[in-house]
Amino acid sequence: MHPITLARFDALAGYCRFGPAMVLLEEGAWYESADGHLLGLIVRDRQDGDYQGILLARDRVERFRWVHGTDFFDEPEQALAELQAQEPGFIARLEQERGQGDEPAAAMDFFALRVPQARLHPNFTTLSEGEGYSPARELISSMMRWHEDIDGNYVEQFQSTAFDARLLELYVFALLVENGFSLDHAHEAPDYLANDGIAEIAIEVTTCNPTVDGNGNVVPPPQPVSLEEQAAYLKEYIPIKFGSALISKLRKRYWELPHVAGKPLAFAIQDFHSPGSMMYARTGLGIYLYGYDYDWHHDADGKLIIQPRKVVEHRWLNKVIPSGFFDLPEAEHISAVLFNNSATLNKFNRMGFVARMGSANVRMIRSGTALNPDPDAAEPFGFAMVLDEDYDETWSEGLEVYHNPRARHPLDPGHFPSAVHHVLQADGMTVTHWDGAFHPLKSVTQILLRRSEPGGRGIAVG
Template sequence: MIVRDKADGDFGGLVFGRDRRGRFRWISATPGWHHSIHRCRVDLRREMERQAHLPDEEYFQADERGAPVDFFTPVVQVHSLNPAFVSLSDALGYSSARGIIEPMMRWYEDADGNFIEQFQTTGFDARIWELYLFAAFTELSYEIGRIHAVPDFCCASPFGEFNVEAVTANPTRDKQGNVVPEPPLETAEQQIAHLKDYMPIKFAGPLTGKLKKKYWEKEHVADRPLLFAIQDFSSPASMTRTSSALQRYLYGYDYEWAHDANGKLVVTPQPLEWHVWGEKKVESGFFRLPDAEQVSAVLFSNSGTISKFARMGALAGFGSDLVQIVRMGMWMNPDSNAAEPLLLSQNIRDPRYRESWAEGISIFHNPRALKPLDPRLLPGVAHHWLEEDGTLRSQIPSNFPLGSFTQLLVPEGTETSVLGAEPLQSA
């Protein structure tokens, strides 16, 4: 790794090696600082070559405890493995995702004791979501405490602390455990009803379930903001519309929009009381529920899927160069009067392409929170607040993705192309 001193512009190099648990950690540095990055690269390569000739034991540090964490060696019978896990483990198209997860997993502390088994079987999506959050919070320079089984993440930095409990909306299953198909979405009326009632009810179940756990009563949670981080894995198609459904349920408002005579976009809030689907009836406004004031905010990401790992892995140099990765989707339109997003297509292999782990995260702040979350603790993400008149105020980064699809393309004859869908921010 090459670092630069902001004060004088000099460059220095850091060398990392695997410790006893397979984790990359600092082991050496270039002899000095350089005005030229080229000279720094030369010195760094020399130091890396010198370190490479040393025995592995030279990289070990005295604080390792336990065996290396390994997500990919099966711990269950082959017939029990999740097909998505098998694809991640074996498919050429997912080689970049696999490549970046392997070093990352060495740092993941399994507080529950069942992470690996669930990652390989029925909990694959939920565990990918947790691993994504781990990467995002680490990128934001948080120390993540995993000594407590709940909540999932105790994040601390010199600027503040907060706790996060991860949860997912999952497919509906019948009494035999079979997935129940989503209702039809063939007409505009069906699509609107799906957004306004079906999906809010899907979100209500896991969120109210977490609310009943009363995490705020635990000593290590009581004095810090508590976030619920939810991702929708209820069906592949639902990813295209769930953020707006989540927003409706959290705040208990729908929104109508129109352009006035001057072409200005006017948004009018409409209060909601209930979400009804068949025999199910759920009160709208999660943040208005009893005890919900203990929840500071709800975090949602439109990128917390395996496709994110494929892209980030490729950007970090992992995976096969045979795989071409193309990202297509909708991005926030900077025009304040725009009613439609920007449509873009990007090649991940383009040297100009940039992406962060936290990109695509939205924070919905609770207007009744007893311990409000300081938005400065989570920079570079979208923040949303409900105003007293029911309107929504948002702070959204530039180039914010509303949702995307990632195509993993491999040469003919080596493997079938894989299409990985990511959730959209709004319908």
């Protein structure tokens, strides 16, 4: 077996971890067999301090799962040697060993077409056919084996009418797994019931979508040109889009469900109302959730001075909604809103690249702006980076958690320790808790193919 990165192990098998139970073990090294049929893992028992080797193989529906554990040893090298010694025997009897007995009847397959070609979402076509998105395709192919289609229409919608929304659900799944949650799939709604040992939380996923007229035709989004038009778009139009999605979910009253009652309930949202809109939505989201905008200036000493300004409503043409989602009646049942501007197909592509998946011809360049750690900075800093063997990214990167100051059941920040957390104070100021790590605010990803072919070069948002 040869060593692999944690990122590759997670992409292949991270979904089989048992959430809170994993706190009993410390993972130290990860391995893959030459033929890719077995994965290896060296763990240390946190209580006893000894080491064990673990073998994982694909079960009958192609999910990597535990098949064997070695004895415990005083040193990790001993555990690894025993793991490698046992590998040939398991390869020889793999068909007998890999069955777990609890597999579903058939493996989940997102890419087996369930709708006519004419109805396929263009992003699904790009994902399923384009070499430039082969890292995302291979990554999602691993993830989909663990998906349980509770409502029975996930794959059809993923391929056609709701590609973005279903992909966001998959992002939240990866986010929860990365942060040590185990998932309860026993209920149709909300989308996730998850437990990381701190608490059990519920998450419902929603999106801002293009506006349609009475005949179902998409209404073109605004195209702001002047600074005044851009400001109105960010602070009036976008909050209305968020309001439409969030209020719709609020009316579902998930907190009344027996399996949700008494638990923190969060909404995860992304803006897909127009191409690239998620890059600018953060401004409008924060204003809408808390009902505050902020004026700022630098004093004579260069110190950033911020003054909160209460926002009463958002108005666009003949549409008017009150500002301050968390101030709405019954919004106290919503603990927080989760948002990640880069929770898009391109994040899946980059994460697949980090996991050494997809075509060897794919290269990527990512550029954009990121949160500035200087407390007196009023503007983000720009970045540009080539994705190479040293590039690293997590599902949590870019995640922002807007906490509800009126929450009946507050969301513990410890659930997502590397996220940026926003908390509204009584004076209208928003305090942001952040560990100072790289936090992109918007980005574009340029996809390059080493050999020339049609469609071999492109710019992708997110």
